[in-house]
Amino acid sequence: xxxxxxxxxxxxxxxxxxxxxxxxxxxxxxxxxxxxxxxxxxxxxxxxxxxxxxxxxxxxxxxxxxxxxxxxxxxxxxxxxxxxxxxxxxxxxxxxxxxxxxxxxxxxxxxxxxxxxxxxxxxxxxxxxxxxxxxxxxxxxxxxxxxxxxxx
Numbered sequence: 001x002x003x004x005x006x007x008x009x010x011x012x013x014x015x016x017x018x019x020x021x022x023x024x025x026x027x028x029x030x031x032x033x034x035x036x037x038x039x040x041x042x043x044x045x046x047x048x049x050x051x052x053x054x055x056x057x058x059x060x061x062x063x064x065x066x067x068x069x070x071x072x073x074x075x076x077x078x079x080x081x082x083x084x085x086x087x088x089x090x091x092x093x094x095x096x097x098x099x100x101x102x103x104x105x106x107x108x109x110x111x112x113x114x115x116x117x118x119x120x121x122x123x124x125x126x127x128x129x130x131x132x133x134x135x136x137x138x139x140x141x142x143x144x145x146x147x148x149x150x151x152x
Contacts, residue, residue, distance in 0.1 A: 002070045004044055004051075008034070011051040014060035021131075022122045029113060030054070036109030045071075046102050049078035053106055057083045078103045082110065094141035108144055111135050 002010070011030050018026035034050040042050070048071060055061040056079060066076055081100035084093055097103045113119070115135040120128045139145075 001072065002048070004047055007048045007051045007071070010061075011055060014055050015058070018058070018060070020119075021127070022119055026054075032113040032116075033106070033109045036112055037106055040105055040109060042102075042105050042109075045075040046078060046105055048072075048075045049082070049102070050106050050109060052079045053082050053110055056080070074102055077101075078106055082107050090138060090141055094138065097142060104142060104144075107138075107142060111139055111142075111144070 008031075012027045015026040015030065020026055020029050030051050030053075033053060034047050037046050037050040052061070052066070052075075056063050056066055063080070066079060069076070077100050081096050081103035097107050115132065120131060123131070
């Protein structure tokens, strides 16, 4: 089985050269989500999934790679649960996350970092408004309160 350090290295390499919407290195987002999962009491499988949570969706790693990777079945299931699919409704996406043990915590940490006001502040107003609404809607679909302390 891959260690968390190996998973982190793999994720960083897979997303090498990618940047987020604010132009920051994408690995910063992965690290923030992994740290958010750890801070929320997540276990090593959830932390590994946090490092890999966007890898399949962003085509940084293939689903075939994930299937054959030396990772636990739960880690693989969480990564696939949080991977958005083309044409999928937000309701179907949220339903899959809620039906997959361990996935909600990873998505909660992902949403918390995505909705971080400091991160959103560097975006233009229309993009900031669109993303703020998108993240709030997903939090509602997942049953996450909007007033929960995101810094936890």
